Amino acid sequence: MTEPHSGHTVEKIGGTSMSRTAELLDTVLIGKRRGAELYNRIFVVSAYAGMTDSLLEHKKSGEPGVYALFANAEGGWSWGNALNAVAEQMYAQNAEIFSDEGARQTANRFAQERVEGVRSCLIDLSRLCSFGHFQLQQHLLTVREMLASLGEAQSAFNTAMLLNMHGVTARFVDLTGWRDDTHLPLDEVITRAFADIDLGSELPIVSGYAQCSEILMGTYDRGYSEVTLSRVAVVTGASEAIIHKEFHLSSSDPRVVGVDVVRVIGETNYDVADQLSNMGMEAIHPRAAKSLRQADIPLRVKNAFDPEHAGTLIRSDLRARAPQVEIVTGLKNVFAFEFYDQDMVGVKGYDVGILDALKRHSVWIISKTSNANTITHFLKGSMKAIRRVESDLAAAFPNAEISLRKVSIVSAIGRDLSGTAVLMQAIKALADASIEPLGVHDLIRKVDLQVVVEQVDFEATIKALHKGLIENWAPAQREKLHAAA
Structure with missing residues (x-):
């Protein structure tokens, strides 16, 4: 042995x-x-x-x-x-x-x-x-x-x-x-x-x-x-x-943004790999990555048909040198499952009921948002399974209003997206491309920025964010944005 x-x-x-x-x-x-x-x-x-x-x-x-x-x-x-x-x-x-x-x-x-x-x-x-x-x-x-x-x-x-x-x-x-x-x-x-x-x-x-x-x-x-x-x-x-x-692990899908502008990622960490998995762009299954992380074994993703290229090295301790987006990817045909109930305010238990139904019907949760009386889950799964969830919840919460619509989610991912520069530039890139987002999720963890858009805007959003956050992300521009912030 x-x-x-x-x-x-x-x-x-x-x-x-x-x-x-x-x-x-x-x-x-x-x-x-x-x-x-x-x-x-x-x-x-x-x-x-x-x-x-x-x-x-x-x-x-x-x-x-x-x-x-x-x-x-x-x-x-x-x-x-x-x-x-x-x-x-x-x-x-x-x-x-x-x-x-x-x-x-x-x-x-x-x-x-x-x-x-x-x-x-x-x-x-x-x-x-x-x-x-x-x-x-x-x-x-x-x-x-x-x-x-x-x-x-x-x-x-x-x-x-x-x-x-x-x-x-x-x-x-x-x-x-x-x-x-x-x-x-x-x-x-x-x-x-x-x-x-x-x-x-x-x-x-x-x-x-x-x-x-x-x-x-x-x-x-x-x-x-x-x-x-x-x-x-x-x-x-x-x-x-x-x-x-x-293929190489790259800054985006070359078929969408173009082979001439896409960049091979030289290194990143397991945190970014987890975000990619959530977007269906698996470098490695999250639980498999956990075993490698715990054993301090680095992972390398290589193009099998480009053997001379070193590929992408993934390690737990690889920190970003500066705030920057590394990958822009996304999911089409996402279901925005909106649960609205005025009786929700100040009452616990709604989340548990929804999550139980989603788990029971094996529906994949990409992300979620909530406010005083509304919880929206962004889901990936069959329409049949999601309709079963809707039926279960309608029976359990007869006063709730449940709506369902198809959207797309585009995510800008990186080891460090701290500060307001990335968010500001993302909004600018979308505005320049005349794309009006349905929602933007910018979390405290600062490893991903999610943009919810109409289905028809999916590829245009990927192109716009890749151009604004990767292709045009020059150090001088970054400093300018930080100063403005």
Whole structure:
């Protein structure tokens, strides 16, 4: 077992990047490395792009995959056809990766074994739950875990085999618990898996999903691979965690503000990473970041296809040299859920009732504002779930007026937004672009400034704030604004 902070790295590769395996060999996995340079690294890999969508449900459109069809009792056996489609998707991916016939057959046999094992399990479970004593609902989280792990197991197995074919001593580290009858804590699962691995001479390729007593899917849903990354880094005593994406962590979306003006962020801290997660632009899952912070392990976000670039370093102790916005990002299709009740003044408990309903229907809270008789939550979720929240609250608070409208939120984020300069310049930038905000949230914490705008003003607001707060944020201008304040 590796001693704490021995100098090795733990690196995660996302699904979109994994689908470009041939390019990864020339950049992240091998590149110009030779001999000992290939080792003292651990890779945690996600399923190939689109695979988890097919196994569970489409992350954006909600189109049902195997899990969603199986969970819907009215779906009958349609999940079986969806599982057949997943198998064909896996075989097609294998054909794209392996030109060698023997390797391709080995990869297909592995995929087939896993798929057919899951099929048998689901058939048995369906039969069991046809009896009234057994309720399918009680087993669905386990089913979701088992299905999700198929994609990660395939990509990890394939990557290890591919590296061995290229002369690298790689080992497939399967944390998915396939045919394992024990449920151990995650740290113990990792400790056992790495007990006999010599990081100086072997390159472990680890499945992004880990079966453990904490049940990662139940807490993190599809953010589990970053939790696996963080705990592998902590348990093995890594010197650095690295997340490889298909793009740089930049000052904004280059497709919106333009490739010529966007800037790669060289460094920031975990506080900024948390704000990004809240805006759906995850550098890392907040709970995964917590493990790295507590262990004092820095995180680096890199572009998998730009290996010479150092990427973005994220550490707890990276303070800003001066107040400045680092990133402008946002969310479209946000629901402004306004709860108004004149009886609210001086009465406690309204917040609790609203939060209980939102939690019960799994609606994501981005932010909220309140005054004497109104509480507005800005929410991300399905209209169906939010309408259920509205129905519950209407029944619980019959005198309340509840309104719902779609808006967009754009957030300017930085390690230090103190003083009035950032707020003043943001208002000026919006005015110059003829954008009238519906609301502005400038909190005491001074790490983000949120602007609520109409849906049609979303991209224009991002462009305006990026131009005013990043592109034109010269030191001389900053001093002028401070003086005016």
